[in-house]
Amino acid sequence: MTDILDPAKNAERRNTVLATARRSLKVDGDEAPRRAAVADRLASHPAGVVPARGQLDTKGRVDLFETMAKAVDATLARVAATADVPGEVSDFLRQNNLPQQIRHGSDARLEKIPWESQKTLEVSTGIAEDATTVGVSHAFGGVAESGTLILTSGDDNPTTLNFLPETHIALIDAKDIDGDYESVIQRLRDHYGAGEMPRTVNMVTGPSRSADIEQTLLLGAHGPRRLHIVIVGA
Amino acid sequence: MEIRSPQFKGNVRAALDDQALQRAMGNVRSGFIQKRANAAAKLPEFEDLRDEARDIKNHALEHLDLYLEAYEEKVTASGGHVHWAVDAEEARDIVTAICKSVDARTVTKGKSMITEEIGLNDHLERNGLTPIETDLGEYIIQLRGEHPSHIIAPAIHVNKDEVEDEFRRVHTHLPVDRNLEDPRTLLSEAREILRHKFQTADVGVTGANFLIAETGTSVIVTNEGNGDLTQLLPRVHIVVASLEKIVPTLDDTAQILRVLARSATGQDMSVYTTFSTGPRRPDDPDGPEEYHVVLLDNGRSSMLGTDFQDMLRCIRCGACMNHCPVYHTVGGHAYGWVYPGPMGAVLTPSLIGVDQSGHLPNASTFCGRCESVCPMRIPLPKMMRHWRQREFERKLSPATIRAGLGAWAFLAKRPALYQMAMSIGMPVMAWWAGKTGRMASLPLAGGWTKHRDLPAPEGKTFQQQWKQRQEGTPT
Numbered sequence: 001m002t003d004i005l006d007p008a009k010n011a012e013r014r015n016t017v018l019a020t021a022r023r024s025l026k027v028d029g030d031e032a033p034r035r036a037a038v039a040d041r042l043a044s045h046p047a048g049v050v051p052a053r054g055q056l057d058t059k060g061r062v063d064l065f066e067t068m069a070k071a072v073d074a075t076l077a078r079v080a081a082t083a084d085v086p087g088e089v090s091d092f093l094r095q096n097n098l099p100q101q102i103r104h105g106s107d108a109r110l111e112k113i114p115w116e117s118q119k120t121l122e123v124s125t126g127i128a129e130d131a132t133t134v135g136v137s138h139a140f141g142g143v144a145e146s147g148t149l150i151l152t153s154g155d156d157n158p159t160t161l162n163f164l165p166e167t168h169i170a171l172i173d174a175k176d177i178d179g180d181y182e183s184v185i186q187r188l189r190d191h192y193g194a195g196e197m198p199r200t201v202n203m204v205t206g207p208s209r210s211a212d213i214e215q216t217l218l219l220g221a222h223g224p225r226r227l228h229i230v231i232v233g234a
Numbered sequence: 235m236e237i238r239s240p241q242f243k244g245n246v247r248a249a250l251d252d253q254a255l256q257r258a259m260g261n262v263r264s265g266f267i268q269k270r271a272n273a274a275a276k277l278p279e280f281e282d283l284r285d286e287a288r289d290i291k292n293h294a295l296e297h298l299d300l301y302l303e304a305y306e307e308k309v310t311a312s313g314g315h316v317h318w319a320v321d322a323e324e325a326r327d328i329v330t331a332i333c334k335s336v337d338a339r340t341v342t343k344g345k346s347m348i349t350e351e352i353g354l355n356d357h358l359e360r361n362g363l364t365p366i367e368t369d370l371g372e373y374i375i376q377l378r379g380e381h382p383s384h385i386i387a388p389a390i391h392v393n394k395d396e397v398e399d400e401f402r403r404v405h406t407h408l409p410v411d412r413n414l415e416d417p418r419t420l421l422s423e424a425r426e427i428l429r430h431k432f433q434t435a436d437v438g439v440t441g442a443n444f445l446i447a448e449t450g451t452s453v454i455v456t457n458e459g460n461g462d463l464t465q466l467l468p469r470v471h472i473v474v475a476s477l478e479k480i481v482p483t484l485d486d487t488a489q490i491l492r493v494l495a496r497s498a499t500g501q502d503m504s505v506y507t508t509f510s511t512g513p514r515r516p517d518d519p520d521g522p523e524e525y526h527v528v529l530l531d532n533g534r535s536s537m538l539g540t541d542f543q544d545m546l547r548c549i550r551c552g553a554c555m556n557h558c559p560v561y562h563t564v565g566g567h568a569y570g571w572v573y574p575g576p577m578g579a580v581l582t583p584s585l586i587g588v589d590q591s592g593h594l595p596n597a598s599t600f601c602g603r604c605e606s607v608c609p610m611r612i613p614l615p616k617m618m619r620h621w622r623q624r625e626f627e628r629k630l631s632p633a634t635i636r637a638g639l640g641a642w643a644f645l646a647k648r649p650a651l652y653q654m655a656m657s658i659g660m661p662v663m664a665w666w667a668g669k670t671g672r673m674a675s676l677p678l679a680g681g682w683t684k685h686r687d688l689p690a691p692e693g694k695t696f697q698q699q700w701k702q703r704q705e706g707t708p709t
């Protein structure tokens with residue numbers, strides 16, 4: 001069993017699978033039109049049917065995003081500028097009887113926020129730890145059609161901050177809220193390069209939940225119990 | 235997993251007599267159907283998206299060999315490993331060998347039907363590893379020593395009081411007199427216990443809803459967040475996925491995502507849709523150091539180009555079973571193997587042989603609801619008919635059925651005889667039913683009449699009525 005990981009054995013199994021698939025499809029894999037069809041789809045990535053629901057102007061998108069996110073039990077606040085974020089975060093924590101402690105990654109947009117304006121707020125940086133109660137991350141984008149956040153991994157916004165703490169606060173710039181998934185996907189391509197992705201992209205639509213006990217919906221399964229979204233610049 | 239499909243009839247009898255199961259199955263009927271209908275109604279493009287989703291998968295299957303090659307190339311370029319497995323045994327051995335290569339002891343698992351298909355948990359245990367299911371439903375049934383009875387709601391057959399009993403039996407370190415009335419307390423208790431397991435596990439195993447050729451990405455779709463903690467915290471992430479999970483591009487994935495959650499739970503989107511590409515990058519402070527994909531064939535490549543190719547479009551949403559009157563009545567375990575309901579009735583014979591599972595495609599009334607809700611427009615009833623035909627051709631169906639069909643065929647091919655038999659049979663049945671017009675028992679059909687009455691035929695035969703209609707006489 002130990003040699004099942006041997007690359008030569010893997011190559012043999014690969015050949016078996018591909019040969020069976022080709023025999024079943026009655027092809028040999030070298031047909032130019034088939035190769036062209038695949039190369040073309042991968043390069044041109046046609047968009048398909050994009051719902052009209054999200055095709056709105058900036059204000060319409062932000063409004064729809066808010067409606068949809070609230071419908072899936074996220075809470076949401078809008079602030080005019082970065083300078084207003086610490087006050088909003090601090091208020092949210094107070095209203096929910098949470099300690100005035102947050103943790104975030106090295107994202108430049110988060111580093112620039114004047115957290116010190118809130119005297120009681122303790123801010124630390126790094127990945128989520130056992131004791132982290134509130135994780136703060138900056139979203140790459142949002143999708144209005146379903147109130148979905150798009151979060152990307154890296155030192156700037158470590159993925160553990162989105163999942164381990166009981167409370168997750170996500171900041172998003174109003175201009176980064178797109179109407180549909182396809183628009184965000186295109187922005188990911190522009191940012192990371194065609195065919196490339198960061199290690200993790202999380203689409204997050206509301207706080208975690210489970211319906212596994214008698215199909216009764218319960219919030220707060222393994223991920224955060226609370227998801228608070230702060231839209232900046234709206 | 236032990237194959238119990240040949241005992242389908244016995245399984246069904248037991249299920250019908252199981253009061254707790256019958257109570258639990260009410261939750262399928264009451265919840266899923268309305269939620270799906272509402273979600274579909276709110277999106278005007280829903281039907282067009284179903285067409286698009288079907289076309290995308292058809293294209294991917296027609297070019298599967300090439301997309302698999304493209305996908306593998308991207309995974310490798312991002313620092314991951316693709317391991318090909320021809321059958322279940324190879325897949326199990328590969329997962330175990332990866333675990334051994336890092337001296338793993340515990341393995342956390344996200345919800346995955348494919349690891350059920352390959353019988354991974356038993357195999358890991360036999361090799362001295364401890365698999366821990368982390369999805370709440372999967373955790374509950376792992377404690378009970380059971381298998382999932384539904385592909386997206388694995389513990390749908392379990393009632394709340396049974397969960398409470400199980401938690402009290404197993405979580406003995408907690409106070410005996412704690413109150414577990416509220417289901418939220420049960421959830422919190424599981425959360426606390428599993429939180430510790432996530433952090434100490436050496437390997438995390440998940441399935442995949444999609445494998446994206448454009449970027450070499452695997453995607454999981456969940457609501458609880460357990461799949462994310464499973465793949466994020468341990469040193470090694472292993473994805474086990476079957477070949478047909480391939481989609482060409484990110485845009486194609488978005489199209490299918492729009493029909494997946496709506497068909498499954500009636501959500502617009504599940505809470506977490508997570509795209510994973512390779513292991514931790516140089517500047518990543520978290521994430522697994524190794525990323526492996528075990529690509530399982532297990533008979534699927536042989537389904538291409540056959541009557542059953544369409545089944546490979548299935549995205550495991552569960553809508554077909556949620557809408558199936560047979561599934562509602564007998565539950566998932568009666569089907570006797572991994573995949574229940576209409577999709578199981580079609581897929582199981584392909585994977586384990588129709589000789590083992592011939593009862594499943596026969597357990598259908600052909601009401602057609604499964605096909606009408608399947609987001610991928612899989613012609614499930616037609617494919618069940620294909621299986622019945624093959625079973626008949628290979629002389630696998632039981633002697634009574636063959637004799638019955640033979641007798642019917644004999645009559646049907648002789649119109650005069652057929653009409654005579656019907657005109658005699660109908661009054662006899664009406665007489666048997668008596669005043670109520672319903673038959674509570676019928677020779678040779680005791681299994682059918684045990685759970686419902688058969689209405690007696692009324693009036694004239696179809697042929698007689700047709701004849702009158704042709705002649706213009708009112709019936």
Ligand code: SF4
Nearest residue numbers: 548549551552554608
């Ligand atoms: S057959 Fe269709 S309805 Fe059933 S699980 Fe598969 S995709 Fe869903």
